[in-house]
Amino acid sequence: MKVAWGLLLCLASETLVAESPSAEAIALNCLTCHAETGATHDGAIPGLTRFDQRELRQMLLDFKYGNRAATLMPRLVKGYSDDELAAVARLLAER
Amino acid sequence: MVVVGGGFGGATAAKTLRLLDDTIRVTLIEPKARYITCPGSNWLFAGLTDLSQLSVDYRQLQQRHGIDIVNDSVAAIERERRQVVLSSGSTLAYDRLILAPGIAMRWDAIEGYDAAAAERFPHAWQAGPQTVLLAEQLKAMRPGGSLLMVVPADPYRCPPGPYERASMMAYWLKQHNPRGKIIILDHKRSFSKQALFEAGWKQYYGYGAASSLIEWHCLADNPVLRFDANAKTVVTDFGDRFSGDVVNIIPPQTASALALNSGLADASGWCPVEALTSLSRFDPAIHVIGDAAQFAPIPKSAFAANSEAKACAMAVAALLAGREPAAPTWLNTCYSLVAPEHGISVAGVYALDEQQAVAAVKGAGGVSGDLSVEALRLESKFAGSAYRRLIDNCFS
Secondary structure, three states: OHHHHHHHHHHHHOOOOOOOOOHHHHHHHHHHHOOOOOOOOOOOOOOOOOOOHHHHHHHHHHHHOOOOOOOOHHHHHOOOOHHHHHHHHHHHHHO | OEEEOOOHHHHHHHHHHHHHOOOOOOEEEOOOOEEEOOOOHHHHHHOOOOOHHHEEEOHHHHHOOOOEEEOOOEEEEEOOOOEEEEOOOOEEEOOOEEEOOOEEEOOOOOEOOOHHHHHHOOOOOOOOHHHHHHHHHHHHOOOOOEEEEEEOOOOOOOOOHHHHHHHHHHHHHHHHOOOOEEEEEEOOOOOOOHHHHHHHHHHHHOOOOOOOOEEEEEOOOOOEEEEEOOOOEEEEOOOOEEEOOEEEEOOOEEEOHHHHHOOOOOOOOOEEEEOOOOEEOOOOOEEEOHHHEEOOOOOOOHHHHHHHHHHHHHHHHHHHOOOOOOOOOEEEEEEEEEEOOEEEEEEEEEEEOOOOOEEEOOOOOEEOOOOOHHHHHHHHHHHHHHHHHHHHHHHO
């Protein structure tokens, strides 16, 4: 029992969240700004359909770990675990 | 399901419910046929937009998403009977109600500043004709005149809004009335994106110099108590008097009258909710979202209302299906224009903490980090792009 609680606390400590939000809950928020189309032009927020799952996941991780610069995304993805980002990349690529 | 209020929160909740489960029947009650958005409305002061560009309607929600739109206002919520009474006299029963009624102004906060005074001295904090009137007053101001802007203490709708407004007004003054001045009288000690706003004001509007187009004064310990409309003067607790050629008082706010009259607000004037489900602390069948609800530390913004609506819709869909609601996630992003080609932003990611309260996720969020000319220009483009996407995501 002690081990289980320790594990739970350890999992929770990364983001102070009691439970992980679903990929669907996160994705709904991505789609506020990012359209489900590929069209883009200068100053437009990029759409999502031109990326596959692997590309999306890598981009999200690169934003999170400072390997890819952007005005806003690094600030947002730091709110999610790597597993959550992988799950949301999978869901968005499937749509 | 009945949703009351067709702003960003209500529209998104209605749409998301239908996307999650199209067997749920959703009725959206909103008195206005067209809704004028507060986001983007400050851009009108710099001549970058107009009311028609800020207007949305509900046809897409009806046609594409099968939401019943009722063009009426709610006179009362009969909580025991689980029904709403419309101003037309008819009633509408609900299993669950999502309330997204927005804000009301506190007319008792500053003596002499009431709804009638606001017709002449617009707050313009609910976008519409008052926004246009205030812009006209700014443009008609005598050369070298000053505009007083009174800003409330937290919490209120759109924390960075007053400072973006001052920026857009100063942009107009710089071209047309360069000796004019915006004087901000603030009931806070500091404000959202302050360092970024002040750096931009310094760059464009001479901030800090005697000739600055913008002055900011903290009145946190010396609040404005009275407004003398004839003298266009506000009087503070210590008896200080500030006069302007144009006066823009943004009063303190509460949840809408409907929320207050329905017994859904606490002594603060806002509606406390259980964050997991957004259920009212006072009614197990009513969810409250948007500016009217207490989701602090999430700010009262349109973007946040959209995010709260999605979390609420997911919780409602789960509850209707007899499932446990899952962990929510909330996002907020607010762009502000300091000048047409100079945008700044603040963002936050929020989750439930161990006490089931909303908490900002540590390490995430914050304000714009890259202050290069190119990044600020890009953020100004994203401000417009994010606005159009948000409208799309909520209303079509």
